[in-house]
Amino acid sequence: MMKKSTEVLVIGGGVTGCGVLFDLAQRGFKCILLERGGLSNGTSGRFHGLLHSGARYAVKDAATARECIRENFILRKILPHCIEDCGHIFVVTPEDPPDYAEALYQTCQEVGIPIEEISVAEALRREPLLNPQIRRSFLTPDASVETWETCQTLVEAAAAYGAEILLYHEVVGVTVEQDRATGATVKNTVTGEEMRVACDLLVNAAGPWAGRVAALAGCRVTVHSSKGTLVAMNYRLVNTIIHRCRPVGDGDILVPVGTVAVIGTTSVSVPNPDCYAIEDWEVRKMLDNGAALIPSLKRFRPLRAWAGVRPLYQEQNVGQDMRSLTRGHALLDHAPRDGVDNFVTITGGKWTTYRLMAAETVDLVCQKLNTKRAGRTADTILSPPGRRAFHRLGSRLEKVEKAGIEEQLICECELVTRPQIEAGLARHEQNIINDLRRDLRVGMGPCQGGFCAYRAAGILQEQKNLPAQQVNQALLDFLQERWKGMLPVLWGQNLRQAQLDQGIYQGLLGLDKLPLNLRRWAEGRVGEIETEGYFELP
């Protein structure tokens, strides 16, 4: 069995784990990140995409709201290329309680969140599709964030300090010797090979899976899994984030993200963060509630639905009411709690507060390893000069038009060219088309991979000279992931699109009969690890 050793081992490549890795590396620790899928494979790749100002929480949870506004200002400074300052309007619809607007205004001021009332005419000028019946509107400094680019930026910055990142590596065992965590057994989820990593200290940043990882060391962490369903509409219906002005509820936020607008979300307790379904009522509720914000919403095409699982930390059993649980984070030292030293868990919180969570975690690591090293992440600008800007279709179109026919278009919906795909494949060690999606948005447009997936598979084969079975498997994995997201919204244009895709892949290409990499079928692991987040595998 292969062996490695390091000072600190970080489990989980969501935004929290990536943040912890960067902070550790910057403070001079030798460290390794282990992630069972690609970066942002868990909740960080399935969330709503909001850099909170804290206004959403101000009325009910002032402490979380304060953290959010502080971090909001810091992240805007250190990660400008990952944040789109699209603006944010709270709107009071005729169905919303009028006194909530006053409470929101008041508490935002108390907590220190800038808030300004604008006229309804001004709100409608900014967002012409907005419900003209709205009664009041307020601006707050929320923004939209690019999670994949953030995680990638963090791990690259960590690697520049010497950190090592092992993707598609799952921790399957934690070694505890004389009441101390001393390492982990790790399985490569692509090849099945096992490896042992020895370390001085382990950080469990496994989000909703933190309870499972803690249990590998015999420790108990109660993380409640709260599923939230989101629906992406086919157009960027708004350029500003629109938020219902009422107590937090289902389907009350519409966020412009790249080329689409995302409406969300629900909050449903699920027993297993790997296995849950998107229910019809959730999709219906998103569309109904979205129509209170944008009356014409249902005339547009829902592109796909997906869900993520919030890691909510609370020791006691809380029943089914997920909305009442705190969005605050928990940093747990397993020495006093469970008698296992050199093992800490960081869970709960928000994407917006990842940096703060990481800083507190690394402060605790320093304390446990008996060293004093101050954190500097709040003042370290992470956007390298010339780094790709927040994705905009317009800027891609400009480049494609300049390049003319020299650069073949592989994904017409998201304007991804062949050289971009080739460069993306060269960057990734594993041959997984989904990694290209995260990097370049391949397959995220209206055809949901219908035309670009087989082209990307062809380039993969050509570039890496892989056996046909492996490329077929990569293609199948990718399509399975895309089609699962289309399933909950299969009507109208989307149904037509799905039939066309079926015709191409089953009818013309005989996808269901192609020779596949049978080892993964035998293990019941059809699809990548990340597909497990949606539905039970066959």
Ligand SMILES: Cc1cc2nc3c(=O)[nH]c(=O)nc-3n(C[C@H](O)[C@H](O)[C@H](O)COP(=O)(O)OP(=O)(O)OC[C@H]3O[C@@H](n4cnc5c(N)ncnc54)[C@H](O)[C@@H]3O)c2cc1C
């Ligand atoms: C529907 C929804 C909407 C949300 N909207 C917002 C929002 O708009 N703004 C905001 O700030 N927050 C939002 N959140 C909350 C936010 O997304 C999460 O708090 C945050 O992404 C959690 O990040 P994390 O890194 O802690 O967990 P994750 O991103 O889940 O990372 C944990 C990682 O651990 C890996 N892992 C698990 N087990 C193992 C193992 N054994 N070995 C190796 N790796 C392992 C997983 O693959 C995963 O990648 C939302 C959450 C949901 C569900």
